Amino acid sequence: MTVGGGPIDSDQYPVWDLTIRLIHWYFPAAIGVMWWSGEQGRMEVHAWVGYSLLILVLTRIVWGFIGSESARFRHFVRGPGEIRRYLASGGAYSGHNPLGALSVVVLLALLVSQTVSGTMSSDDILFEGPFAYWAQDWSGAVADWHETNWRLLQGLIALHLIAVGWYQWKKRQPMVQTMIRGRSETRFSAAAPRPLWLSMMTASILSGVLWWLITVAPEAPSYY
Numbered sequence: 001m002t003v004g005g006g007p008i009d010s011d012q013y014p015v016w017d018l019t020i021r022l023i024h025w026y027f028p029a030a031i032g033v034m035w036w037s038g039e040q041g042r043m044e045v046h047a048w049v050g051y052s053l054l055i056l057v058l059t060r061i062v063w064g065f066i067g068s069e070s071a072r073f074r075h076f077v078r079g080p081g082e083i084r085r086y087l088a089s090g091g092a093y094s095g096h097n098p099l100g101a102l103s104v105v106v107l108l109a110l111l112v113s114q115t116v117s118g119t120m121s122s123d124d125i126l127f128e129g130p131f132a133y134w135a136q137d138w139s140g141a142v143a144d145w146h147e148t149n150w151r152l153l154q155g156l157i158a159l160h161l162i163a164v165g166w167y168q169w170k171k172r173q174p175m176v177q178t179m180i181r182g183r184s185e186t187r188f189s190a191a192a193p194r195p196l197w198l199s200m201m202t203a204s205i206l207s208g209v210l211w212w213l214i215t216v217a218p219e220a221p222s223y224y
């Protein structure tokens with residue numbers, strides 16, 4: 001990713017490609033549905049939207065290795081040394097700062113943990129995740145984790161929104177517009193984005209694998 005000023009030319013590409021933007025905006029919409037359906041016990045909706053989230057989070061992670069330059073983890077994930085230097089410098093940094101990058105990784109990890117724990121949880125009444133059998137005696141603990149992880153996720157999403165709001169309004173950087181349009185006057189990439197079909201193909205393969213796992217997974221024994 002190149003961060004620079006000046007007019008946008010045709011050889012300047014989005015800093016956030018279409019894959020990142022579509023997956024990103026799916027998150028708040030789908031997480032809203034998951035919250036509602038989890039609390040209301042609408043488990044069929046919960047499971048289907050949950051599978052779609054699992055697939056898209058995993059696709060985002062694969063995209064971190066095969067996706068567009070600015071989406072790749074090696075491009076923005078930095079070690080603790082760099083984060084300390086960033087904090088000591090008083091926060092001078094352009095683009096994805098090292099602390100922001102850390103929060104991206106934590107958000108994605110919590111989303112994986114939330115969806116995977118869900119597939120192994122049971123509500124002890126009518127519904128169990130497709131892999132509840134594999135959790136065996138741990139399924140109660142996994143369901144507890146599903147609840148705790150949700151609180152952590154809520155906390156991190158709140159922090160994410162505060163951070164975005166801070167840059168958007170205090171620092172007057174068009175963060176949200178950039179996440180919608182893909183680029184702004186000052187944030188763009190010099191490298192061409194990788195095509196949407198590649199991430200869609202990745203998502204299809206992952207869906208096939210998940211579907212196969214669901215069909216081979218034995219049903220958890222019923223205690224009632």
Ligand code: HEM
Nearest residue numbers: 020024027028031096100104107108157160164175176179
């Ligand atoms: C509620 C669920 C949300 C989750 C799980 C989430 C997660 C993420 C993740 C993982 C990224 C990193 C993008 C990537 O490289 O893949 C990101 C970036 C971003 N998010 Fe969210 N997000 C959520 C909601 C929102 C909302 C509601 C807004 C707007 C108000 C927002 C605004 C942004 C912006 C502007 C960026 C780009 C940050 C930058 O330019 O460095 N997010 N978000």
Ligand code: HEM
Nearest residue numbers: 034035038039047050051114115118119121122123129143
């Ligand atoms: C980001 C994704 C997810 C979110 C935000 C989420 C959120 C929630 C919430 C808020 C509850 C209610 C907890 C309570 O108060 O008892 C819940 C329960 C549950 N979820 Fe999820 N969930 C997600 C993914 C999944 C997935 C993929 C599955 C599996 C198909 C799943 C299966 C379950 C089950 C079985 C329960 C009932 C557990 C119990 O009653 O202890 N969840 N979830």
